[in-house]
Amino acid sequence: MTTKLNRYDYSIGWLCAIPIELEAARKVLDEVHPKLSVPQGDENCYEFGRIGEHNVVISWLPQASYGLTNAAIVATRMNTTFTRLKFGLIVGVGGGAPSSTNDIRLGDIVISQPTNRVVLFSTISARQLKVVNFK
Numbered sequence: 001m002t003t004k005l006n007r008y009d010y011s012i013g014w015l016c017a018i019p020i021e022l023e024a025a026r027k028v029l030d031e032v033h034p035k036l037s038v039p040q041g042d043e044n045c046y047e048f049g050r051i052g053e054h055n056v057v058i059s060w061l062p063q064a065s066y067g068l069t070n071a072a073i074v075a076t077r078m079n080t081t082f083t084r085l086k087f088g089l090i091v092g093v094g095g096g097a098p099s100s101t102n103d104i105r106l107g108d109i110v111i112s113q114p115t116n117r118v119v120l121f122s123t124i125s126a127r128q129l130k131v132v133n134f135k
Helices: 019-028 068-081
Strands: 012-016 031-033 046-051 054-060 087-090 117-121 129-133
Touching: 012 019, 012 068, 019 046, 019 054, 054 068, 068 087
Parallel strands: 012 054, 012 087
Antiparallel strands: 031 046, 046 054, 117 129
């Protein structure tokens, strides 16, 4: 690529929670872009690249810092730094959530679609799925 890219050229943000997800994200890139400087206060680490015609910025959770709060912090910083993101991806490894209506197992590919609700999965409370209205 001969054109020098900046933060405004990236339209897809990809958040990885664990190292194996980051490794997979790197391997999907068709082209790796050079590092970019980020504003002071953004403590995220980033990698940059292209998939097809789309410029992608990838970030990940700090080592041994998992959970919803840390993911929200990383995602918020990414959206603040890269203000022209149109899509956000969280592509991860899951253990499955089989039920009588949906037999989702380890190894299955699950793709979400927009809805007006949030499904919470808790590993603490007997691995139960709970649907919560989202307004």
